[in-house]
Amino acid sequence: MNVAVVGTGYVGLVAGACLAEAGNFVTCVDILEDRVNRLKDGATPIYEPGLSRLLGNNRKAGRLRFTTDYGEAVPGARAVFLAVGTPPGADGQASVGHVIRAARSVGEHLSENATVVMKSTVPVGTSELVRKELSEAGARGFQMCANPEFLKQGDAVNDFMYPDRVVCGVDSDVARDTMARLYAPFVRSGRPVLFMDIPSAELAKYAANTMLAARISFMNELSRLCEVTGADIEDVRRAIGTDPRIGPYFLYAGTGFGGSCFPKDVAALVSAGKARGVDLQVADAVLRANTIQCTVLVRKIVRRFATDLTGRRFAVWGLAFKPETDDTRQAPSLKIIRELLDAGATVAVHDPAAMEKAKAELPPRGVDYCDNEYDALDGADGLVMVTEWMQYRQPDWQQVAARMKHGIVFDGRNVFDPRLMRERGFEHYPIGRIQTGPDLIDA
Numbered sequence: 001m002n003v004a005v006v007g008t009g010y011v012g013l014v015a016g017a018c019l020a021e022a023g024n025f026v027t028c029v030d031i032l033e034d035r036v037n038r039l040k041d042g043a044t045p046i047y048e049p050g051l052s053r054l055l056g057n058n059r060k061a062g063r064l065r066f067t068t069d070y071g072e073a074v075p076g077a078r079a080v081f082l083a084v085g086t087p088p089g090a091d092g093q094a095s096v097g098h099v100i101r102a103a104r105s106v107g108e109h110l111s112e113n114a115t116v117v118m119k120s121t122v123p124v125g126t127s128e129l130v131r132k133e134l135s136e137a138g139a140r141g142f143q144m145c146a147n148p149e150f151l152k153q154g155d156a157v158n159d160f161m162y163p164d165r166v167v168c169g170v171d172s173d174v175a176r177d178t179m180a181r182l183y184a185p186f187v188r189s190g191r192p193v194l195f196m197d198i199p200s201a202e203l204a205k206y207a208a209n210t211m212l213a214a215r216i217s218f219m220n221e222l223s224r225l226c227e228v229t230g231a232d233i234e235d236v237r238r239a240i241g242t243d244p245r246i247g248p249y250f251l252y253a254g255t256g257f258g259g260s261c262f263p264k265d266v267a268a269l270v271s272a273g274k275a276r277g278v279d280l281q282v283a284d285a286v287l288r289a290n291t292i293q294c295t296v297l298v299r300k301i302v303r304r305f306a307t308d309l310t311g312r313r314f315a316v317w318g319l320a321f322k323p324e325t326d327d328t329r330q331a332p333s334l335k336i337i338r339e340l341l342d343a344g345a346t347v348a349v350h351d352p353a354a355m356e357k358a359k360a361e362l363p364p365r366g367v368d369y370c371d372n373e374y375d376a377l378d379g380a381d382g383l384v385m386v387t388e389w390m391q392y393r394q395p396d397w398q399q400v401a402a403r404m405k406h407g408i409v410f411d412g413r414n415v416f417d418p419r420l421m422r423e424r425g426f427e428h429y430p431i432g433r434i435q436t437g438p439d440l441i442d443a
């Protein structure tokens with residue numbers, strides 16, 4: 001099938017590459033000329049495991065092309081995916097400006113019987129706005145589908161290739177048939193393609209992200225109760241996660257959730273509720289709890305040292321909002337670093353993939369970017385463990401101790417065992433677990 005994908009970010013590129021891998025002829029269109037040129041030259045502009053190989057193979061096989069010209073991408077396409085960003089707007093509302101502009105451009109070139117597929121995460125009603133925009137731009141005889149994407153950055157290729165389910169909101173047989181054909185190669189193991197109406201599909205994505213974020217916020221709040229009662233959040237996690245009604249996922253206490261999806265999608269759901277007179281109190285609390293949690297490590301650091309951190313230096317391990325991505329959008333690391341800098345400290349940072357993106361967002365002064373995680377430790381008063389990349393989980397503790405000024409570890413992801421840290425002679429401040437050192441309980 002001929003397919004066009006609008007937007008070559010984390011979602012659009014992965015979708016385009018995977019659809020091409022299944023034998024479709026895919027043209028990806030983006031307004032960023034530099035990005036498109038890099039893709040044409042064979043570069044992969046984002047870090048996503050497995051993506052480079054897919055892009056390379058399908059580009060060489062002639063099934064995957066890149067352009068800035070809608071007139072090259074859209075005519076003749078049976079399916080046109082909109083995968084542009086929907087960043088947070090005023091009052092937490094999802095801003096759909098990119099979607100509407102993309103729809104206008106698509107509408108000028110759309111073939112009859114094409115299905116326009118809303119891949120971006122959009123508030124209920126957006127697909128109808130897009131339908132109107134497409135018609136006003138001159139498109140005729142097309143179909144709409146709301147097909148929210150559930151991939152996780154860091155494992156996005158696998159998620160697209162082997163989805164747990166595919167959600168398709170449709171209101172025509174043509175759209176249903178097109179989507180069923182497109183996804184057939186990805187659901188051969190029997191995973192369902194769930195057809196439903198368009199509003200339900202649009203809302204499902206926000207519901208999923210808010211549910212997952214709620215689990216994290218709940219565990220984060222519980223971790224504070226653990227600290228004042230002497231309970232261990234990791235034991236609590238294991239105890240409840242083995243209950244099949246609860247399940248083991250998204251139950252890890254830490255420094256709060258970040259990324260380009262959870263914070264914005266929960267805020268957008270709350271805001272959509274408000275706009276329609278529905279007070280979504282649980283979702284609102286999820287966000288408030290997360291705002292507090294994102295600075296839990298800074299609160300511990302300030303209690304351990306002083307409000308004024310002038311002259312102090314901290315090593316920060318991990319900048320990406322989660323491991324296996326270079327994405328720093330809404331990353332807790334950035335908030336933590338800014339607060340440390342504001343308090344007078346300097347930081348030395350390391351991340352295997354996200355240094356460039358972090359550099360573009362952080363202040364130019366007070367931050368040293370290090371080639372490896374050990375270099376960041378030199379002369380540090382404390383190590384702040386923010387993103388649990390695999391390579392940080394079992395460091396050479398002798399080297400860590402030798403290079404730091406003080407053996408103090410703020411463990412924002414509970415990756416180090418409290419008992420072993422005590423035996424190794426470190427002060428260790430995890431989240432919701434027994435700590436070693438002066439009392440910094442976060443009540």
Ligand SMILES: NC(=O)c1ccc[n+]([C@@H]2O[C@H](COP(=O)([O-])OP(=O)(O)OC[C@H]3O[C@@H](n4cnc5c(N)ncnc54)[C@H](O)[C@@H]3O)[C@@H](O)[C@H]2O)c1
Nearest residue numbers: 007008009010011030031084085086098102120121149153
């Ligand atoms: N990143 C994720 O993990 C993820 C997962 C599921 C759903 N989503 C949703 O998917 C959507 C895209 O997210 P993303 O992370 O890929 O965004 P992104 O910012 O990485 O990429 C968006 C791309 O769209 C391009 N673009 C913007 N306006 C355009 C236009 N008019 N024409 C052509 N291209 C245009 C941008 O240049 C950019 O390359 C969002 O709605 C997001 O909420 C994201």
